[in-house]
Amino acid sequence: MNAVAQVAAGMAAGIHLRVFVWETLLFRRPGVGRALVLYTCGFMVPAGIGLAVSDRLALSRPKGAGVVGAIAQLTPPARATRLPSSSSTSRGQPGDRLGPRVG
DSSP: OOHHHHHHHHHHHHHHHHHHHHHHTSTTSHHHHHHHHHHHHHHHHHHHHHHHHHHHTTSSSSTTTTHHHHHHHHHHHHHHHHSOOGGGGSOOOTTOSSOSOOO
């Protein structure tokens, strides 16, 4: 394996370890859950753009055949990153670990 492949594999392993910690250890914290959603949407949006460009250049199919796939890949994560957090109004006090206060 050459040096470039080793660096890429090391970066991929580091990213997977970080996401593992987010998902298993820190997921109950609202900020971490939001960061994880934004992180994954941050990859999905450029993938949708890549699909749209590929479709316009007719790289893998006839031009226009992949429009629906590009829209389906791009629209939900783009909207998710622009919508305000609905959980910000239902949070409890900063020290609360059990969730919002009732009553």
